[in-house]
Amino acid sequence: xxxFLRVENLTHIYPGKIKALESINLEIGEGEVVAVLxxxxxxxxxxxxxxxxxxxxxxxNVWIGDMNAKKHSVAKLSAKVGYVFQNSNHQxxxxxxxxxxxxxxxxxxxxxxxIQERVERVTELFQLEDILExxxxxxxxxxxxxxxxxxxxxxxxxxxxLDEPTTGQDHAGSERIKEVITMLKEQGHIVILVTxxxxxxxxxxxxxxxxxxxxxxxxGAAREVFKDKAMLKEASLEPPQVMTLAEQLTSFGVNxxxxxxxxxxxxYKRVKKLDINKQLQTS
Amino acid sequence: xxxxxxxxxxxLHQLDPRTKILFVxxxxxxxxxxxxxxxxxxxxVSLLPIVFLSGLTTPYLKTVKFMFLLVxxxxxxxxxxxxxxxxxxxxWQLTENLSFKHDALIYGAVMSFRILxxxxxxxLFVMSTHPSDLxxxxxxxxxxxxxxxxxxxxxxxxxxxxxxxxxxxxxxQARCLDVKANMIQRVKHLIPLFAPLFITSFMRVHQxxxxxxxxxxxxxxxxxxxxxxxxxxxxxxxxxxxxxxxxAAITLRAVxxxxxxxxxxFVLMSALIGxxxxxxxxxxxxxxxxxxxxxx
Amino acid sequence: xxxxxxxxxxxxxxxxxxxxxxxxxxxxxxxxxxxLNNIGNVLNAIVLGPWWGVATAVLTNLVIGLTTRxxxxxxALVGAVVALLGYWFFKKGxxxxxxxxxxxxxxxxxxxxxxxxxxxxxxxxxxxxxGVDILTAGLVAMGNSIAVSNLIANFxxxxxxxxxxxxxxxxxxxxxxxxxxxxxxxxxxxLGMNKGKKKDDKAA
Ligand SMILES: Nc1ncnc2c1ncn2[C@@H]1O[C@H](COP(=O)(O)OP(=O)(O)O)[C@@H](O)[C@H]1O
Ligand SMILES: [Mg+2]
Numbered sequence: 143x144x145x146f147l148r149v150e151n152l153t154h155i156y157p158g159k160i161k162a163l164e165s166i167n168l169e170i171g172e173g174e175v176v177a178v179l180x181x182x183x184x185x186x187x188x189x190x191x192x193x194x195x196x197x198x199x200x201x202x203n204v205w206i207g208d209m210n211a212k213k214h215s216v217a218k219l220s221a222k223v224g225y226v227f228q229n230s231n232h233q234x235x236x237x238x239x240x241x242x243x244x245x246x247x248x249x250x251x252x253x254x255x256x257i258q259e260r261v262e263r264v265t266e267l268f269q270l271e272d273i274l275e276x277x278x279x280x281x282x283x284x285x286x287x288x289x290x291x292x293x294x295x296x297x298x299x300x301x302x303x304l305d306e307p308t309t310g311q312d313h314a315g316s317e318r319i320k321e322v323i324t325m326l327k328e329q330g331h332i333v334i335l336v337t338x339x340x341x342x343x344x345x346x347x348x349x350x351x352x353x354x355x356x357x358x359x360x361x362g363a364a365r366e367v368f369k370d371k372a373m374l375k376e377a378s379l380e381p382p383q384v385m386t387l388a389e390q391l392t393s394f395g396v397n398x399x400x401x402x403x404x405x406x407x408x409x410y411k412r413v414k415k416l417d418i419n420k421q422l423q424t425s
Numbered sequence: 426x427x428x429x430x431x432x433x434x435x436x437l438h439q440l441d442p443r444t445k446i447l448f449v450x451x452x453x454x455x456x457x458x459x460x461x462x463x464x465x466x467x468x469x470v471s472l473l474p475i476v477f478l479s480g481l482t483t484p485y486l487k488t489v490k491f492m493f494l495l496v497x498x499x500x501x502x503x504x505x506x507x508x509x510x511x512x513x514x515x516x517w518q519l520t521e522n523l524s525f526k527h528d529a530l531i532y533g534a535v536m537s538f539r540i541l542x543x544x545x546x547x548x549l550f551v552m553s554t555h556p557s558d559l560x561x562x563x564x565x566x567x568x569x570x571x572x573x574x575x576x577x578x579x580x581x582x583x584x585x586x587x588x589x590x591x592x593x594x595x596x597x598q599a600r601c602l603d604v605k606a607n608m609i610q611r612v613k614h615l616i617p618l619f620a621p622l623f624i625t626s627f628m629r630v631h632q633x634x635x636x637x638x639x640x641x642x643x644x645x646x647x648x649x650x651x652x653x654x655x656x657x658x659x660x661x662x663x664x665x666x667x668x669x670x671x672x673a674a675i676t677l678r679a680v681x682x683x684x685x686x687x688x689x690x691f692v693l694m695s696a697l698i699g700x701x702x703x704x705x706x707x708x709x710x711x712x713x714x715x716x717x718x719x720x721x
Numbered sequence: 722x723x724x725x726x727x728x729x730x731x732x733x734x735x736x737x738x739x740x741x742x743x744x745x746x747x748x749x750x751x752x753x754x755x756x757l758n759n760i761g762n763v764l765n766a767i768v769l770g771p772w773w774g775v776a777t778a779v780l781t782n783l784v785i786g787l788t789t790r791x792x793x794x795x796x797a798l799v800g801a802v803v804a805l806l807g808y809w810f811f812k813k814g815x816x817x818x819x820x821x822x823x824x825x826x827x828x829x830x831x832x833x834x835x836x837x838x839x840x841x842x843x844x845x846x847x848x849x850x851x852g853v854d855i856l857t858a859g860l861v862a863m864g865n866s867i868a869v870s871n872l873i874a875n876f877x878x879x880x881x882x883x884x885x886x887x888x889x890x891x892x893x894x895x896x897x898x899x900x901x902x903x904x905x906x907x908x909x910x911x912l913g914m915n916k917g918k919k920k921d922d923k924a925a
Contacts, residue, residue, distance in 0.1 A: 191595075194599060196595050196598070196599070215603060215604070215605055216595075216598040216599065216604075217598055217601045217602060217603035217604070217605075217606075218603075220598065220599050220600065220601045221601055224599070225599040226599075227592065227595070227596045227599065229592070231621065231624070231625050231628070232589070232592045232593045232596040232621055232625070233593070233596040233597055233599075233600060233621060234621060234624070235616070235617055235620035235621045235624065235896065236896060237896045237898075245600055245617070246600040246601050249600060249601035249602055249603070250601045277898050277899075278898075279624065279898035279900065279901070280898070280900065293600065294599070294600065297600070297601060429787075429788050429789075491790060491850055492792075492850065494850070494854070495792065495845065495848055495849075495850040495854065498848050498854050498855070498857075498858050499845070499846045499847075499848055501858075502847075502848075502857075502858045502861050502862070502867070503846055503847075503867070505861075505862070506861045506862065506867070507867065508866075532846070533846070536845070536846045540792070540845070543791070544791055544792075547786075547787075547791045548791075551787050551788065571727070571730075571731050574731060575731055575734050575735050575780065576780065576783075576784065578732075578735040579734075579735040579738045579739060579780065579784050580784070581735075582735045582736060582738075582739040583738075583739045583742050583743070583784075585739075586736070586739040586740065586742075586743050587739075587742070587743050587746065589743075590743045590746055590747055591746070594747065594750055604750055604751055604752070608753075611751045611752070611753055612751075612753065612885065614751055615747070615751070615753075615757075615885065615889050616889065616892050616893065616896075618747050618750075618751070619744075619747065619760070619889055619893060620892075620893045620896060620897075622740065622743065622747075623740070623764070623893050623897070624897065624898060624901065626736045626739070626740060627736070627897075627901040627902075628901065629732075629736065630729065630732040630733050630736050631729075631732075631901065633732040634728040634729045634731070634732040634733075635728075637728040637731060637732065638728050642728055642731065
């Protein structure tokens with residue numbers, strides 16, 4: 143069976159002849175987490191907006207399962223591809239969190255029982271029990287963003303697109319987003335993450351797609367992609383700091399296959415032990 | 426910026442906005458003084474060299490388009506159907522019971538050229554005046570500073586709120602709001618689209634009103650401005666010319682009356698056919714462009 | 722307190738104008754035959770006061786007139802009257818239930834329609850520089866007078882438009898986060914909302 147989300151030779155040209163994407167090919171299968179990386183204006187948002195039909199290809203095709211994204215409305219595709227916008231203020235309007243969570247489900251015409259079930263599920267996931275009756279605008283921005291994300295997840299889309307989810311989030315918020323992504327992956331969802339947060343990418347240890355000037359520069363496991371320094375330079379990206387640190391320390395015997403702080407600590411302990419052993423031997 | 430201001434360095438651009446406002450008003454005065462299509466036509470045509478000399482020809486031609494639809498309808502429909510004046514005086518018999526009447530055509534032509542000349546003058550003003558200069562000019566005219574400020578910030582706000590509206594439309598569609606649903610559903614969709622727009626605008630308003638407070642907006646005392654303007658020799662020369670014209674026009678009106686020359690059928694036919702020709706040029710240009718768009 | 726209100730007004734009027742302007746793009750996307758370009762006037766009339774609604778109306782037409790089509794400037798009169806009527810109906814308790822709001826919108830629609838036609842006939846010989854002019858011309862060709870043709874051509878659109886303008890403002894004010902409203906108490910009273918319960922209202 144071919145992958146659930148397929149991008150075939152996608153080119154997008156904005157009015158004014160701005161070529162934002164050029165001949166992109168991409169296949170993403172169930173349970174995959176993919177981080178889309180690239181500098182500002184490289185075309186990341188343009189790419190992911192094709193997945194729920196907010197943009198239509200100038201050339202090429204995008205397939206969501208057996209649906210050609212060209213031929214379906216955003217509303218229809220959004221039942222399959224949930225798109226979480228950067229600023230949840232742009233979608234929040236109902237006077238209680240609960241109504242916000244129900245809104246998308248009501249739009250796709252689910253019955254009351256299913257809606258309640260789903261609302262309960264996302265409430266638990268984001269621990270929103272105490273604020274269900276609150277007006278979303280009385281919440282802080284981290285909470286409001288979570289409500290926005292939860293209202294999309296309640297639709298239970300197969301694919302979830304997160305455009306810069308950790309921008310402007312506090313530490314706890316970022317951690318929660320990381321947990322949710324991991325959990326969605328386990329449940330077999332596809333998560334597509336547009337981000338500048340390299341630490342998050344490292345910790346997710348996920349597949350990475352690098353975009354530069356509308357072209358796909360690299361596609362592979364973060365660990366491998368981040369080793370291609372020439373490519374990263376072309377895309378103006380910096381690998382996670384801890385990875386750079388590990389690379390600087392290879393002469394001390396540190397393995398440069400390190401991606402997260404945790405791995406670095408482990409690696410440091412290993413090297414330290416070796417060192418002590420060596421000292422013991424020589425003495 | 427949504428304003429139609431076209432950057433430039435022409436004579437017109439360098440005039441003080443106040444001079445230009447007086448200029449627009451004097452054009453309005455001229456075209457309402459007389460009820461004579463020849464005169465209105467002359468006023469319109471005499472503005473065209475100013476358009477050209479100010480380097481505004483292309484944007485001007487683009488924007489007068491919609492005025493020509495208006496003018497086309499006015500002169501044609503009134504000429505054919507307006508029962509005013511002497512309906513037996515026929516200028517052009519089309520079919521047995523369809524004809525352009527003399528008196529109605531005069532009305533149509535006068536209206537048309539009034540609209541064209543006022544429109545041209547206004548466009549000249551708008552295209553050659555930076556919005557913040559306009560705001561400053563209003564302040565100099567003792568229009569309260571707050572009003573001038575409001576006009577200026579409107580120009581800044583419109584593109585911002587426009588972008589916001591676009592994002593909101595996308596965000597709600599991502600929550601399965603169907604823009605292609607039936608009419609009743611779509612009417613209901615007005616709320617999820619307008620409500621976040623209202624709310625985010627209010628948030629912005631609160632921030633802005635706090636910022637204004639902090640910067641002492643509501644303090645009394647004279648306000649100063651970054652972009653300073655002065656009325657110079659140019660303005661005086663221009664104003665003198667306008668004043669002379671106005672004087673001559675008013676004298677003429679007093680002596681000769683509202684109609685300067687006898688209005689012949691030939692004049693009326695030229696006005697009618699002239700407007701038709703310009704309209705059809707625009708129309709064919711439009712057709713040509715849409716065909717080419719389809720082909721490419 | 723007075724100063725506070727004045728900076729709020731200064732910030733709110735441009736927002737009202739921008740909303741009037743942007744309404745067009747929302748209506749266009751939903752493919753509804755409406756304008757909703759008085760929405761900011763009615764909102765400001767209710768939230769700030771009637772004369773601020775009028776100011777929003779006049780400045781809106783001035784700004785649109787100065788940027789896209791100057792022929793809209795005389796129609797500021799219509800926008801101003803809609804703002805005043807919006808405030809008046811709000812004061813008289815017409816914003817307490819949907820049927821009443823629709824009735825208020827309908828009456829406003831009739832008045833606005835008549836006024837709009839009067840302006841169009843008086844200033845532009847029965848046309849307004851909009852697409853609907855073609856319909857007016859057709860009606861004239863069918864033997865109607867110019868004033869009647871303009872009225873018939875414009876009435877359905879204007880009538881529906883004012884009803885929905887009132888309905889949108891009503892619906893949104895009811896679900897509006899209280900903390901953003903400058904005089905929330907008075908507005909909620911005008912909307913017939915339960916004063917005792919502060920948090921949960923039964924809107925929507
Ligand atoms: N609506 C639009 N109209 C025209 N050009 C656009 C539009 N949106 C984005 N672009 C251009 O397309 C390019 C890619 O933008 P975008 O996909 O938003 O980049 P990223 O999300 O990677 O920052 C940029 O050069 C941007 O200026
Ligand atoms: Mg982006």
